[in-house]
Amino acid sequence: MLSQNLGYPRVGSQRELKKACEQFWAGKITRDELQNVARQIRHRNWETQKNAGIDLIPSNDFSLYDHVLDSSLMVGAIPARFHSLIDGKSNKELELYFAMARGVQRDGLDIKAMEMTKWFDTNYHYIVPEFVKNQKFSRYSDKVALEFEDARQAGIITKPVLVGPVTYLLSGKEKEEGFHRIELLDNLLPVYIEVLKDLYARGAQWVQLDEPCLVLDLTDREKLALQSAYAQIREAIPGLKILVATYFGALEDNLETAVEMSIDALHIDITRGVESLAAILANPGFVSSSKKLSVGVVDGRNIWKNDYKKSLDYLREAIAVLGEKRVIVAPSSSLLHSPHDLDQEKNENVLTPQIKNWMAFAKQKLGEVSTLKKLAITNWTEDATFKVNQEAIESRRSSELIHKPLVKKRVEGIKMSDFERQARFAERQKLQLEKLKLPLFPSTTIGSFPQTDEVRQLRANLKKGNLSVDEYESRIKEEIVSSLRWQEELGIDVLVHGEFERNDMVEYFGESLSGFVFTQNGWVQSYGSRCVKPPVIYGDVERPEAMTVKWSAFAQANSAKLVKGMLTGPVTILQWSFVRDDQPRKDTTFQIGLAIRDEVIDLEKAGIKVIQIDEPAIREGLPLRKSAWADYLKWAVDAFRLSAAGVADQTQIHTHMCYSEFNDIIGSIAAMDADVITIETSRSQMELLDAFADFNYPNEIGPGVYDIHSPRVPTVEEISQLLEKALKVIPAMNLWVNPDCGLKTRKWPETEAALRNMISAAKLLREAVEA
Known part of the structure; x- marks a missing residue:
């Protein structure tokens, strides 16, 4: 049995990436200094996952701004209005990248940013790819290979993560009439295959391709596109193990499409689509194949401690049908949507020990995945870790803190x-x-x-006790009156x-x-x-x-x-x-x-x-x-x-x-x-x-x-x-x-x-x- 993670928070435990990006945009640090901060975060993330006992550790889940924008740069889907920023120099790639995300207005340039919208039903925003009829794609950015190499040199063979080709296309928007973006698949696939061949040549054993579109209402044409894409990838690189990750929902009528894809493993999210598990285990085609099933039992989008009994029942169900070698334990989705580390919550006046005991952040969820992998193949009912977990679950279930009869x-x-x-x-x-x-x-x-630094400092000083309530409110009133006068003028x-x-x-x-x-x-x-x-x-x-x-x-x-x-x-x-x-x-x-x-x-x-x-x-x-x-x-x-x-x-x-x-x-x-x-x-x-x-x-x-x-x-x-x-x-x-x-x-x-x-x-x- 393997354990895997689908993705990890990328801003850093102290939001180092946020601070570095904003300093870079303000011209306060250099490109190299920004990239050094990014590299430090990636290495800490890999080490954290390795130390937690995760078998398949992701790379390329890190991004300076957005992973979908990274994909657009990877395949050269750069809107025409940004072409003046392309000069073939690698040190200009970052300028182009941030211009696509944020727009640019300087030195005679005035280019509008690409559209931004929500990633499925999360509060994460992505940069929407833009497509034109008969669009051509070509490999532009080598980020995915460079990050794999960076981890490999650090002694970790990672599982590179890419947005799957069909989800990438469906996440974009046609910028002219007369075609549907799924028609571009044949133009796009050669670039994906080139990238995957490169990863395989560099020593990648597994690659994760995210296809959350499999939990959406798909047309027959889109379902055929998924099967065609992975058949072509399999034919081009038969030795590379492909894991397709779905998340945020159940497969439902896309089950057969997912099962029939030419892949080595399928990931399902059973925190939001538990019915997918029983459906797959009852599917003769999947059961008789050699494909692995990654079971997303640890909620990647919430902060509650995992109920080990509930998760182990699901894992045992999968093992009973497939055998333990074909089951992978995982979070439901990327941990991008979870806070970094519960251990950093040290102030008991902010988060009481009782409520904190009900929680798990990204780092703790890694531990839950590893623990579930171990318990799934042992007599877990007598395990001390299991008992402590169940005590926490029961404590939350019965707590008087939660229920208020008058509110109900x-x-x-x-x-x-x-x-x-x-x-x-x-x-x-x-x-x-x-x-x-x-x-x-x-x-x-x-x-x-x-919100200026001065305003933020006012709140910080109030919390630290360096400013009285009266002084704080007086300063805030000054800010309000000043803004009113300015608006009136x-x-x-x-x-x-x-x-x-x-x-x-x-x-x-x-x-x-x-x-x-x-x-x-x-x-x-x-x-x-x-x-x-x-x-x-x-x-x-x-x-x-x-x-x-x-x-x-x-x-x-x-x-x-x-x-x-x-x-x-x-x-x-x-x-x-x-x-x-x-x-x-x-x-x-x-x-x-x-x-x-x-x-x-x-x-x-x-x-x-x-x-x-x-x-x-x-x-x-x-x-x-x-x-x-x-x-x-x-x-x-x-x-x-x-x-x-x-x-x-x-x-x-x-x-x-x-x-x-x-x-x-x-x-x-x-x-x-x-x-x-x-x-x-x-x-x-x-x-x-x-x-x-x-x-x-x-x-x-x-x-x-x-x-x-x-x-x-x-x-x-x-x-x-x-x-x-x-x-x-x-x-x-x-x-x-x-x-x-x-x-x-x-x-x-x-x-x-x-x-x-x-x-x-x-x-x-x-x-x-x-x-």
Whole structure:
């Protein structure tokens, strides 16, 4: 029996990669210094996995920004607008790479970044490959081979990991009409085969090709593409052992496709698709073959300790049918989605020993995989490690910390009227126009302003006790008033208070809600150098006291203009937390929804007339199979409506969503019934608005007119062109002007320049329409 890992966190245990990348972008360290930090992280990761007893250790799971972008560079899928940066010099590859991810605006260059979206149903963002008809591919980057060599020289023969060719194509987007990207497979495969031949020649024994598309609804054409691809790979390199990894769901109707592929091992995720195990073990074709089955029993996407008994029952089931030599023990997915190391959580005032005992981070999950491999072939019921594990599982199951009868009773008492605003949108819009007196094409921002080092230091000093609460609040109030004056001078119509007191849009709320616990170092990568520290929902959730009212009321009292109240919605709080797994996610979401509802009502009582409830994660929570969509969308939309419906019709409710494809769920987006929705559209050049236009979306829309994830500053002309595009599909009275997301991660100079251009473009459009 073997053990394997599918991938490991790559930002470093202390977020070394984040810091190094940002220093490199700022010109503070050299290319070589950045690469040295990256190499140190890779070597530590390999050693950690080796010491944990993992047999098949991955390489090329590391990335400076994104593994899908790495794949695009590997196969030379470089959009034409970046070709001026290709000069054949290896020391320029990094410049090209980061330009594709972030855009570039300097030395006469002004190139927009590639589109970014969510990786399946995770909160990880990837850079979307761009394809044109008859696209040619050629090997450009040797990263996968170089990292294999680096590990080999350190004495570790790794299992290189690549995004599988079919998943890579399906993850991309056609940039012109008249073809489907799967047609490019024959052009793409020769490059993959060349890379795999090179790895084999260098001594690679196993290669992992990630094909999570196998848990999606696939067409017959796409299923045939998978079988064809791996038949060609097998024929070209018969000696190389190919492991295809699926994850995030069950195989369902793709089972036969997966079983019949010409591969040596198949990985399945049984934490999210347990039915795949029984189906494979009952499949005569797989059972009679020599293929190995990698069983993903350790949850790669959550932080709860593995229940050894449950996992061992599954492993024993597989061994009974296949024999232990054909079974591989593994996490369900890459551990990229888990925090690094629970041992770094040393502050018992932050994470109590009782709750900490219920958890496992990436490093601990490696230990769980190795332990399960050992226990699966022994008399595990008498093993001391097994007994300690079961004591922890039972401790969590029976803990009084988790269950609050009054919270459960309140959820059970929710009525249909709790989901409904008093009047329909058309009536509310008239009342809001009269009450709020906003101009045509009103402008706003999404909520947060740049979090400077000084602001972060204020929070750090407060936590360390170096600053009193009164001193801290006085300084935050200064920041708020300064930002209000600046927004007023700029001419923004609906202001925000800037969120200077907030660390993260989910963590901030979790700190004020019961049933949440936090970590000091539980960071996971969201995109590029952006890391988040998700809260942990361990028990029933309620709001002991108001969370944002004080700051919002202070801001509104200091401006004659409207100031938005800013909240994070229940589905996003759920999706961007590590969630308890002992009750349905719907129940937890409704508990959060009631807490947010209480806050919304209190904001209205405090005189806040515009309240934004951000729900960027509605789309990412969508099940990967369409058959499960209706149920999820019903309770997700209901949770939002529950949070928003307690206010008067004159109070304007906004919501915000980013980096999502809305075409398939536009009816549910409309059913949320927010008065105004702000969305990301700049990277897609307003493509996302097509869904709203085709649906005839009735409510108001703020399509993001510039990309805040790129440091480039859009011109007035560029923003004006996007607004003119939007005006073709959105009625003038329903069109807002705003960036595509919050500005927390940006610097002030670029923020000020971009917003000035945005306001200028809005004024030009207003003058043109009113003339």
